[in-house]
Amino acid sequence: MPRWGMVIDLARCVGCYACTIACKVENGTPPGVWYAPVYEREVGSYPTAKRLFLPTLCFHCKNPPCMKACPTKAISKREDGIVLVDSNKCCGSRACVAACPYGALTFVEEIKGEFGDELTPWERARYPQDGVGTVQKCTLCAHRIDQGNLEPACVQTCPTHCRIFGDLDDPGSEVSKLIREHNGTQARPEAGTDPSVFYLR
């Protein structure tokens, strides 16, 4: 069984937000909910100021603190390492939101349209109306992975090949080679969560 994961090469990210948009289109997330946000920061000061971009997603941790904190067993981890929220079991306690060191989960208080209170036909079709009052998060596009050779939408869309998807348990996979050869690092390793997303600097 593979352990699906991702490598994000920060040197390649140009901050175009294509991953964020592709994810929203693929998963139909309502306003205020991003499964793959890009954190943007300014560092330094003129004339050496620059902007840094940090593409993120749910890190699908091997030891997910969200799953431990969830009181309703709504969060589960598949054998291939993908961590999913079952919105039919979620009671909206937001314990997972507070427990996640990476800010990967969002509580959906209400669903409003992007262009006003009335939803457009696309929004009516795509927004998860039964998800109001529950927590949502990145699924690593499990529905695409389960179809066969499809990659997550953010990976497929990235124009700079900044996001690379693959099997972390396969030493011959591209992700494993990149992590090995370029000293891939996990975010906040001290939290003991063992994320499935590695960053290259």
Place this chain on the structure above:
Amino acid sequence: MARTEPFQIRIADLRERYRPQREWAEGRGLLLILAHFLTGSGAGAWLFAVPLGSDPGLVIGFFLAALGAVGHLLFLGRPERFWRMATRMGSSWISRGLVGLSLFLVTAFIYLVLLFVAEHKTTLGAILLALSVLGALWTIIYKGFVWASSKGIPLWNTPLVPALYIAYALRGGAAVLILLAGLGTQLGAVEPLEPIKLWLAVSTAVLVLIYLEVMRGSGMTALRSVNLLLFGKVALPFYVGAVLFGLIVPIGIGSFAYFDHVPSGLLALVGLLSLLGDLSIIYCIARAGLYRPLPA
């Protein structure tokens, strides 16, 4: 283009290096703060009312905890699924808390029914009372661990938070009984509470100081949170509510009570202000919570 408020807030948060915790401190999150305060004070009042034999204390303790339970339900995004919260006792402090609070509310309710409409000095009454005390203890203890288990928020992720919450729940319980006494209910029954209340107030003040000092040295995120408490947007409720109402006034009047008789009106004021202080500190700690930034 019309944008919804959560959209703008999240955009702003994404640009913040130290992202504020909002789920348990804003909007419906305020219900959670209120619920933790009420269940803590209610369970604390029950614990003190049992040895003091204060029937009004038992009743008020139960009703405060029940009101807190309603607050917990209203906070949930899907309250109709609350029963599912008891399914992960192994790792979730919320699950453990639900079981403890349910044990307390059910056994306390039956005990009160026996107390007022039937004979309660029976074996069944004793068992119910013992179970209710166990449930009350459980309720007081679990709350701090709910906050402390949040790994991403250093201000909460410390063993000092459960200690602080236990101290505040006990203080709250004593304050409820003192407030009742001040309002003329079984004044004599709570006399032993006055030195206990003063001791609790002083020890909590020391605990708050230790907590802030430890947090100041626990990394940049925790330091920022402490700065929010002391100098930032949470400073007003912290100084007025938690420090003045919650610590200075109860300690001042409590010390005065050692030397002279305290009028019942003043006693009620001490209880009320102390409770306001307890609510304030829970609010302040929740509001000052910041997530550790992701490395960039």
